[in-house]
Amino acid sequence: MAHSAAAASDAASPIAPALPEGHDAKGFHRMVFAGIAVLLVVLPFVLYPVFLMKVLCFALFALAFNLLLGYGGLLSFGHAAYFGMASYVSAYTAKVWGLTPELAILAGTVTAALLGLAFGALAIRRQGIYFSMITLALAQMVFFFSLQAKFTGGEDGIQAVPRGNLFGVISLADDRVLYALVAVIFFLGMLLIYRIIHSPFGQVLKAIRDNEPRAISLGYRATQYKLAVFVLSTTLAGLAGATKSIVFQLASLTDVHWSMSGEVVLMTLVGGMGTVFGPILGSFVIVAMENYLAQFGAWVTIIQGVVFVICVLVFREGIVGLFARLLKRPL
Amino acid sequence: MLKRLLLATALGAAAMGAASAQTPVKVGVLNDRSGVYADISGEGSVIAARMAVEDFKAADKGLKVEIVSADHQNKPDVGASIARQWYDRDGVDAIFDVPTSSVALAINQVTREKNKAFVNSGAGTADLTGAQCSPNTVHWTYDTVALGNGTGGAMVKRGGSTWFFLTADYAFGQALQRDTSEVVTRNGGKIVGAVKTPFPTADFSSFLLQAQASGAKVIGLANAGGDTINAIKQAAEFGITEGGQAIAGLLIFSSDIHALTPKTAQGLVLTEPFYWDLNDATRGFSERFAKQAGGKKPTAVQAGVYASMLHYLRAVEALKSAKDGGQVVAKMKELPTDDPLFGKGTVRADGRKIHDMYLFEVKKPSESKGEWDLYRTLATIPGSDAFRPLNQGGCPLVGKS
Numbered sequence: 162m163a164h165s166a167a168a169a170s171d172a173a174s175p176i177a178p179a180l181p182e183g184h185d186a187k188g189f190h191r192m193v194f195a196g197i198a199v200l201l202v203v204l205p206f207v208l209y210p211v212f213l214m215k216v217l218c219f220a221l222f223a224l225a226f227n228l229l230l231g232y233g234g235l236l237s238f239g240h241a242a243y244f245g246m247a248s249y250v251s252a253y254t255a256k257v258w259g260l261t262p263e264l265a266i267l268a269g270t271v272t273a274a275l276l277g278l279a280f281g282a283l284a285i286r287r288q289g290i291y292f293s294m295i296t297l298a299l300a301q302m303v304f305f306f307s308l309q310a311k312f313t314g315g316e317d318g319i320q321a322v323p324r325g326n327l328f329g330v331i332s333l334a335d336d337r338v339l340y341a342l343v344a345v346i347f348f349l350g351m352l353l354i355y356r357i358i359h360s361p362f363g364q365v366l367k368a369i370r371d372n373e374p375r376a377i378s379l380g381y382r383a384t385q386y387k388l389a390v391f392v393l394s395t396t397l398a399g400l401a402g403a404t405k406s407i408v409f410q411l412a413s414l415t416d417v418h419w420s421m422s423g424e425v426v427l428m429t430l431v432g433g434m435g436t437v438f439g440p441i442l443g444s445f446v447i448v449a450m451e452n453y454l455a456q457f458g459a460w461v462t463i464i465q466g467v468v469f470v471i472c473v474l475v476f477r478e479g480i481v482g483l484f485a486r487l488l489k490r491p492l
Numbered sequence: 493m494l495k496r497l498l499l500a501t502a503l504g505a506a507a508m509g510a511a512s513a514q515t516p517v518k519v520g521v522l523n524d525r526s527g528v529y530a531d532i533s534g535e536g537s538v539i540a541a542r543m544a545v546e547d548f549k550a551a552d553k554g555l556k557v558e559i560v561s562a563d564h565q566n567k568p569d570v571g572a573s574i575a576r577q578w579y580d581r582d583g584v585d586a587i588f589d590v591p592t593s594s595v596a597l598a599i600n601q602v603t604r605e606k607n608k609a610f611v612n613s614g615a616g617t618a619d620l621t622g623a624q625c626s627p628n629t630v631h632w633t634y635d636t637v638a639l640g641n642g643t644g645g646a647m648v649k650r651g652g653s654t655w656f657f658l659t660a661d662y663a664f665g666q667a668l669q670r671d672t673s674e675v676v677t678r679n680g681g682k683i684v685g686a687v688k689t690p691f692p693t694a695d696f697s698s699f700l701l702q703a704q705a706s707g708a709k710v711i712g713l714a715n716a717g718g719d720t721i722n723a724i725k726q727a728a729e730f731g732i733t734e735g736g737q738a739i740a741g742l743l744i745f746s747s748d749i750h751a752l753t754p755k756t757a758q759g760l761v762l763t764e765p766f767y768w769d770l771n772d773a774t775r776g777f778s779e780r781f782a783k784q785a786g787g788k789k790p791t792a793v794q795a796g797v798y799a800s801m802l803h804y805l806r807a808v809e810a811l812k813s814a815k816d817g818g819q820v821v822a823k824m825k826e827l828p829t830d831d832p833l834f835g836k837g838t839v840r841a842d843g844r845k846i847h848d849m850y851l852f853e854v855k856k857p858s859e860s861k862g863e864w865d866l867y868r869t870l871a872t873i874p875g876s877d878a879f880r881p882l883n884q885g886g887c888p889l890v891g892k893s
Contacts, residue, residue: 211576215569308662308691315663317617318568320597320624336580405569410601413568413594451570452577461563462526 186491190355193438193492197351201344210336211408216448217347218405223428223440224354225397230426231435232358233390234370235285238293238422239300240398242280243273245417246303247399252319252412253312262325262333266346266403273399274392276303281391285384288373297419304417318413322406339408346404350397355437357393366390427465431472433479436492442481514556517805517814520584521797522574522599523614525563528717529591531747533614536794537589539784543777544801553809560584564595571595572602579606585814586611586804589797593617593664603628608817611804611824613796616716616743618880621844625887628817630824632845633796634765636664636743637671637880639849642763642873643740644675646851647710650870652738656708657686658699658723660715665691668714668742684708692719696726704732710761716743724757733759747791749854749866760854765847766792766833767867773832789864799831800845837875842887849878 204213222244229235251269254260260268284295307313314320324333333339357363369376369383377383406412415421424447432443447465454461476483485492521541523533538561550557560582564571571590578584579602587603590596591614603610604626611630612620618635620626644655655676659669665688673683685706687699700723703711711732713723720741727739741762749757768778768789777798781790790798807823808814821843829837829845837847852867860866882890 209577209581211573211580215573316594317597317619317663318594320568320594321601409569409572409598411568411572411594411598413598415567415569415594451565452573457563461565 189490190437190492194352194355197438197441198348201348205337205340210340212448212452214336214340214343214408215405215452216445217343218401218408219425219428219444219448220441221347221350221404222398222401223425223432223444224351225394225401226425227429227434227436227440228354228357228397229390229394230429231439232363232366232370233387233394235387235391236293236426237284237296237391237394238419238426239280239296239298239303240395240425241417241419241421242300242303243277243395243398244402244405244421244425245307245412245414246276247273247402248406248412248416249307249313249319251403252322252406252410255325255407256319256322257312260325261329262327262342262407265325266400266407269403269406270396270399273402274396277392277395277399278388281388281395285387285391297422300417300419300422304414304419307414307417313412313414316414318411319406320411322410322412324407324410333407343404343408346400350400351441354397357390358437362386362389427469429479431469431479433482433485433492436479436481436485438492439479439481443479446480514551514554515808515812515814517550517555517557517586517808518582518584519557519559519586519588519801519804520575520578520582521559521561521588522564522571522578523561523589524566524591525561527566529566529614531751532745532791533589533591533793533797536781536785536788536790537613537797539781540790540794540798541588541801543781543784544798545805548802548805550805554812555805555809557805564590564592566592566595568592568594568598572598575599575602576606579603579608585609586817586820588612588801588804589614589793591615591793593619596620597624600624600626600629603817606817609804609814609820610817611800613800614793618885621840621842622880622885622887625842625885625889627889628821629843630800630821630839630845631843632800633792634849635844635879636668638765638878639742639763640668640672641675641880642849642851642878643712643742643761644672644681645679645877646763646871646873647738647740647761648676648679648681652710652740653681654684654708655681655710655712656684656703656706657712657714658696658703659686659688660691660719661688662691664716665714669712672712672714672742689715689719691715692717694722696723697730699723700727700730700732704730704735704737708737710738710740712740712742713744714742720744721748721752724752724760728756728758745791745793746789746866750789750864753857754855754860754866755857757854758856761851761870762854763849763851763873764792765849766790766795767850767852767869768864769867770850770869777832795833799829799833802831803827803829803839840882842882842885842890844879844882844885846875846879848875849873 226240247269250272251265254268255265280299326332428443428447429440433439481492521538524530525534545557562574586609588611590599593615596615613633616636618637620631657669659665687702689699713720739760778789807820825839834847839845851871853870
């Protein structure tokens, strides 16, 4: 009996960070948040705003993914489905229905939430690799749906999405105005995720992640918690995808393709799974490689592979995880 | 007196300015350098662009041309953000090549917004000069309508009167089948059947058997990339061309045929706007190109980058500035085109470049004299017949001009 319980917990949380959560962490995290806020204001003067917006969209996506993997112990291989579907819906409603950007983003986010509810209800019935496979299979169905459906424009995608006027008043045509909006969405999303992780709900999640049978024996309904965190994660992934389609004024198959699901795993692992701030750094690293190494052509994918291998071999807990260990504080 | 003096000084200053200041031109070659289209475009397109700048003798004509390049990885968002960065930060005046329709349409949009110039060679979508046409875009080499037109029409005229389609089951494949079917029936041919194949797929055997059983004289491959290559390989295993049926590729390039080798692809009929062994001019260019490209002959897309770069530079030279992309493209439409690879032609009001297309058949291994001796020319399709008529694309620019 004890043996099977241990096996189950192994399956549910393949790599759990073994870091103590001290009481001084809160103050320290506040400082990090302040630092991020300052960076958000200063960086657009140094780096290209469109590039930063891309980083922020992917960072939010990775944060949402990390909420599920790092704190729920659930490895979804199909997060592109929610990211991509939200970006399609947001692009479509903004372009064809003429919704204002905030409503279009909301429509995309709600779609991702509903999709997450339906898919999550199916997927959480199984654990470990089976859970991952179900999410992957469902995401592939979404991909083929997007390939075939009329409204997605097939492999051409939805192009020329208007950036529109925020609340019908503020024009987003200027990159700096749009950047401000994306930065706000990102920051609020990050605070929400932080709040979720450190709420009683988050504590229960971690308990389930670390030892599901024990959590059940303590009277928690594990499946309901898992479904809740799944839907929260897909909703936030949808928020990221919907925002991205407004930023780039397009939605395409790239966003629902399985390689996008892989990319978000890569971002999370490189940055540091199960750390609050790791995915942000991870997405920055990956997107920066994609952008600034673009002139190296075929080498980009090879360099990405090498970076990933080095990360896994040298610091398994990711870049931020490594810092957390050195500072002896959870990040 | 005073007026004349002022005029003289002004003229003198203008002449001095033209003599001393060079017109800076910065162009970006944006294409796939690591994925499925890397052989069709890739580094070869950059070489072609560089050769065009050399052959144009840009420096002697007062143009200071700089070329940058990047890989868009066939992702529209990567392509769009590189384009934005090039236009906003790096001072790029024009973007060339851009295979993959979704990326091309995204760049089309960004270029229009920033009033730069976009000269596409690599993408197939006819929307670039149709519903989504733009005063800042020229579509040079080919589009799917022209390929379908060429292969469909010319095959029927040569006796391929009954057709069976293998159609990739997504919007692109269906559009290709629809457009080609229309041409086939207009020319008096008949569609005897079609089968939808999953996209992507590696196993075409059951579909090929259906095609064989249909008794159609031509099997049309309404698919692209890896699907087309798989279908051709398996058709060779089934001995379809030896059985008397012709296979028509609707979207395939010389680099693909080279990779497949004539042994596998023999008898395949296809349409391309360019082949290295057409005439002395194309052979001369291709030889110089091959020296820089590790022995590879240029594809139609790479040749298109070369020719379109020449024409672009001609327009910039006439305007003495590359800054206003809309003006440069207008000039490109105004000037007749003439280059060693595509001959004389025009750029239409909707941005479509008009030149002849050719119907080729892949040689048998016994006829092929070398690694790159791939095609036999079956027919020349005049530019006026090859492309979609100007009034049928639904381009909003056409009504105005």
